[in-house]
Amino acid sequence: MSLHALTVAELAAGLKARRFSSLELTLHFLGRIERLGPELNAFVTVTADRALDDARRADDQLAKGEGGPLAGVPIAHKDIFCTDGILTTCSSKMLANFVAPYDATVVERWRAAGTVLLGKTNMDEFAMGSSNETSFYGPVRNPWDLKRVPGGSSGGSAAAVAACLAPAASGTDTGGSIRQPAALTNLTGLKPTYGRVSRYGMIAFASSLDQGGMLARSAEDAALLLKAMAGFDPRDSTSVDAPVPDYVAELAAPLKGLRVGIIREFFGAGLDPAVGKRVQDAIETLRASGASIVEVSLPALPLSVPTYYVVAPAECSSNLSRFDGVRFGHRCESPRDLLDLYKRSRGEGFGDEVKRRIMTGTYVLSAGYYDAYYLKAQKVRQLIAADFARAFGEVDVVIGPTAPTAAFELGAKTSDPITMYLNDIYTIGANLAGLPAISIPCGFVQEGGRDLPVGLQLVGPHFAESRLLAVSHQYQQLTDWHKRVPPGYE
Amino acid sequence: MSLTRAQVEGIAHLARLEITEAQMPVYVDSLSRIIDFVEQLSAADTGGVEPMAHPLADQVQRLRPDAVTEADQHEKFQRNASSVAAGLYLVPKVIE
Numbered sequence: 001m002s003l004h005a006l007t008v009a010e011l012a013a014g015l016k017a018r019r020f021s022s023l024e025l026t027l028h029f030l031g032r033i034e035r036l037g038p039e040l041n042a043f044v045t046v047t048a049d050r051a052l053d054d055a056r057r058a059d060d061q062l063a064k065g066e067g068g069p070l071a072g073v074p075i076a077h078k079d080i081f082c083t084d085g086i087l088t089t090c091s092s093k094m095l096a097n098f099v100a101p102y103d104a105t106v107v108e109r110w111r112a113a114g115t116v117l118l119g120k121t122n123m124d125e126f127a128m129g130s131s132n133e134t135s136f137y138g139p140v141r142n143p144w145d146l147k148r149v150p151g152g153s154s155g156g157s158a159a160a161v162a163a164c165l166a167p168a169a170s171g172t173d174t175g176g177s178i179r180q181p182a183a184l185t186n187l188t189g190l191k192p193t194y195g196r197v198s199r200y201g202m203i204a205f206a207s208s209l210d211q212g213g214m215l216a217r218s219a220e221d222a223a224l225l226l227k228a229m230a231g232f233d234p235r236d237s238t239s240v241d242a243p244v245p246d247y248v249a250e251l252a253a254p255l256k257g258l259r260v261g262i263i264r265e266f267f268g269a270g271l272d273p274a275v276g277k278r279v280q281d282a283i284e285t286l287r288a289s290g291a292s293i294v295e296v297s298l299p300a301l302p303l304s305v306p307t308y309y310v311v312a313p314a315e316c317s318s319n320l321s322r323f324d325g326v327r328f329g330h331r332c333e334s335p336r337d338l339l340d341l342y343k344r345s346r347g348e349g350f351g352d353e354v355k356r357r358i359m360t361g362t363y364v365l366s367a368g369y370y371d372a373y374y375l376k377a378q379k380v381r382q383l384i385a386a387d388f389a390r391a392f393g394e395v396d397v398v399i400g401p402t403a404p405t406a407a408f409e410l411g412a413k414t415s416d417p418i419t420m421y422l423n424d425i426y427t428i429g430a431n432l433a434g435l436p437a438i439s440i441p442c443g444f445v446q447e448g449g450r451d452l453p454v455g456l457q458l459v460g461p462h463f464a465e466s467r468l469l470a471v472s473h474q475y476q477q478l479t480d481w482h483k484r485v486p487p488g489y490e
Numbered sequence: 491m492s493l494t495r496a497q498v499e500g501i502a503h504l505a506r507l508e509i510t511e512a513q514m515p516v517y518v519d520s521l522s523r524i525i526d527f528v529e530q531l532s533a534a535d536t537g538g539v540e541p542m543a544h545p546l547a548d549q550v551q552r553l554r555p556d557a558v559t560e561a562d563q564h565e566k567f568q569r570n571a572s573s574v575a576a577g578l579y580l581v582p583k584v585i586e
Contacts, residue, residue, distance in 0.1 A: 101566045194545045208545060237551060238544075306528040317505060324506075326579050328570035337582050339506075347508030352516075355507055359498070359517065360524050362505040373528065378541035380534050385542065417520050418527050434545025462546060 003028050004164040005485065008073055008221040011167055015062055015072040022062065022072030026055035026116050029074045033118065033165045036489065040150075041140050042160040044079045045087050046119040054116040061114070070228055071114030076169040078157050079120040080127055081107050081212075082201040086117075090203050091135035091156075092125045094329045094349030104201025105233045106170055106212050113228035118166050122156030125351045126320065127177055127205045129153050130423040131413065134353040139410055142185060143486040145450045148407040151181030151423075157215045158185040163489040168216040168225055172202060174209045175308050176402075176427025179439035182215050183402035183455020186441045186484060188472060189215045190222045193462050194434035195240035197226075198233035206315035207238075209308075209431040218482055219440065219472035223247035226465060245466050253470040256290030259395040264297045266400030266426050278443035278454040279401045285478055286399075286471075296398060298387035303380050304428040305421055310364050310377035311432070316354075317361025323349060356417060385433040392461045397471060401426055402439040402455035406447060430459050438468045441481040453481075492529070493522045 003025055006014065014020055030048050037043055051074065058072035082088050082100035084107075089095045103111070111117070124134040132140040132155025140155040142148040143163035150159040154171030158181035161169050171178040173191035182189025190213045197212040204210060214225045227248060232241040262283060267276060287293050325331040325345025332348055335341035350358070364373035391398055403423060413420045430437035442456035456475075460468045476482050493501075498518045502509045509517055564577055573580040 098570055101563065101570070195549070234552075234554070238549070240546065240549070300534070303531060303534055306531050309524060310528050310531070321506075326571065326581055327567075331572040335582050338584055341582055342506040343503075343508040346506055347510075350507070352513075355505075355509070356517065356520055356524070358505050358507065359501045359521055363493075363497075363501050363521070363525070364528075366501070366504065372532065375541050376531050376534075376536065377528070378543075379536035379539040380531055381542045382539050383534065383536065385545070416523070418523055421527075432545070 004032055005490070006167070007218050008070070008167050008216060008224055011073050012070055012224070018062065022055040022058040022116060023052065025072065026051050026074050029118055029166060036163055037165060039141065039146060040143060040159045040163055041138055042122055042156040042163070042165060043076070043119045044089055044091060044122050044137050044156070047086060047117050050086065051116050051118050058114055058116060068112060068114035069224065070110070072116060073114065074116040074118045074166060075110060076118045076121050076157060076160050076166040077107060078123055078154050078170050078172060080123060080172055080203045081170060082203070083107050083117070083120065086120065088120065089136070090126050091123045091137055092350065092354070093136045094323050096136065096330070098328055102201060105198035105235065106202065106229050109229050110170070121160055121169055124153035124155065126203070126354050127153040127172055127174055128316070128353050128357055130176065130180060130420055132156065133410065133414055134351055136351060142407045143489050144185065144407065144452055145448070147409050149184070149410055151184035151403070151407065153177040154181050154215060158182060158187060161187055161215050161217060162486060164485060168214055168221055170212060171215050172210060172212050173431065174206050174312060175431050176424040178213045178215060179427050179437060179455065179457060180403050180424060182439040184407040184453065186453035186482065187215045187217060188219050188222050188438065188440050188482060189213065190226060190438045190465065190468070191430060191436065192226065192230060192465055193436045195238050196230050196436070196463070196465065198236040198239050200233055200235040204319040206312040207319060208315060209312060219469050219476055220248065220251060222438070223251055223469045223473070242463065247466055247469055250466040251470050251473040253467070254290070255286060255471065255474045258286070258291040258397070258471060260286055260291050260293050261296035261391050261395035261398040262293060263301070263398050263400040264295050265301045270404050270422070270425065271401060272405045272445070274445040275401055275405060275454050278445065279456055282442035282456045282475065283399060285475065289474070289478065294395060296391045296395060298391060298429070300380065300383035300387045301429050304384055304432055305425055307377045307380045307384065307432060308428045309360065309421060310373050311381065313357040313361035314365050314374050315361070317358045317365065320354070320358055381432045384429055388429070388433045388435060388459070396467060397458045397460050399456065399458050402457040406445050406452035406454060426457060435462060436460050436465045436468055438472055440472045440475065443481055492525045493518060
């Protein structure tokens with residue numbers, strides 16, 4: 001079997017057994033990135049020299065029987081994570097020249113586990129988008145069909161891992177930005193509980209919703225990667241000080257006796273029937289393995305998209321006020337005065353969608369509108385969280401589709417922001433309630449003569465990552481959807 | 491249109507964003523559509539509901555001693571600034 005088709009777990013074991021070296025592996029992936037990367041536009045920066053240095057160091061450690069749990073395994077980071085001495089752009093013209101002066105905690109921890117950094121992946125500008133079409137560096141293409149989007153905002157990470165240009169990659173999820181691209185590219189993508197993974201050095205979009213996680217090719221890989229990235233960090237004020245379980249050891253938990261709640265609101269109008277069918281098939285697989293299936297209703301959930309499009313822009317307008325053209329980021333030419341410096345630097349540095357969200361946020365927070373929009377949305381958010389809490393009184397996990405359709409064509413939804421926002425209709429609820437959620441491959445639909453992947457979403461109570469990963473792992477023992485690689489990238 | 495051009499100009503000013511003449515109608519249209527869309531929240535019954543302050547109910551903001559814990563790295567940080575002199579950030583003259 002070729003090296004690029006192996007999982008992180010298989011690579012880590014192969015490296016420890018010295019069946020191949022990290023240098024060999026790293027050169028193999030760098031070669032694929034050079035050959036197949038440009039058509040996908042998955043990377044903003046390829047860090048070849050750094051990767052070779054990391055690989056040699058890992059090989060030295062492995063030769064001595066040392067090294068972390070992921071020693072010598074190549075990975076990529078979404079370009080939202082600060083990497084010391086390496087360009088960190090957030091796919092924005094605003095940060096096109098920004099060389100991060102420190103490592104994000106996620107970067108530091110994966111490095112401490114022994115990973116090799118292949119590069120930084122393309123994304124929607126400042127993580128604002130659901131198709132990876134808002135990037136300053138151009139759209140990312142879906143390896144399952146190059147005419148289609150890979151989802152967003154972690155679209156570069158998704159395309160890179162799906163096309164086997166990297167065994168795994170980091171992502172961030174504010175309203176579905178890990179799970180939706182995972183669904184559209186046949187990957188396993190986990191958004192952990194709010195506070196589980198440090199946000200330090202992760203460029204902020206909406207701080208009460210942002211959470212780091214990963215895109216991988218199996219639940220077992222996601223467990224290994226989460227173990228290496230999760231845990232308390234004093235540098236993130238909302239990091240939760242709770243022990244990190246052994247996610248890998250807990251994958252063995254059986255499906256028998258599991259109580260699964262089908263979210264009624266996720267199967268209404270708007271869901272592509274072919275996608276719904278694949279999700280129903282997956283639910284039947286769980287039932288046949290001893291899980292008990294009931295329907296649950298979360299009546300406030302249909303309000304999650306409008307709630308999100310008040311809360312997230314509000315936080316975005318505040319977070320992105322730091323880009324002032326003075327301390328870092330784009331600065332306009334020959335400013336007349338300070339106001340002109342601010343306005344033109346920001347006007348030139350931000351793309352259309354980012355400006356739209358900053359302005360939406362500015363409006364809903366402005367005098368006279370704050371109560372009607374922002375405060376109201378934070379109350380509805382409470383109703384949505386209460387719906388989930390009530391459901392978790394009856395069931396262990398709730399389940400449904402990750403996205404309403406399979407991957408759509410580039411340009412299909414760019415003319416109307418609302419159409420684009422509705423892509424995240426099934427994923428946003430978990431962010432608003434701070435819950436962990438995962439998307440796993442559950443089959444394919446045919447469109448335009450192509451097989452396009454479908455994602456199954458599981459949401460659990462706070463800190464139930466182990467349960468989500470175990471259910472996903474058990475499902476992946478019964479199915480092989482997750483093992484399929486797009487034609488041409490085998 | 492739920493927002494007027496004058497309102498959008500006001501918002502752009504508050505947000506310190508220069509919007510070109512050509513782009514202004516596009517923003518008036520798309521921002522109006524977004525505001526119309528989120529308007530549906532007003533129909534939700536939120537009587538007696540406390541607005542959410544944190545997604546995890548029992549979390550509190552941690553405090554730490556007010557002590558210096560980081561080394562001085564201003565030169566490294568200022569490498570990302572476009573105009574710096576003597577350790578200071580330069581901006582257009584503010585006070586005549």
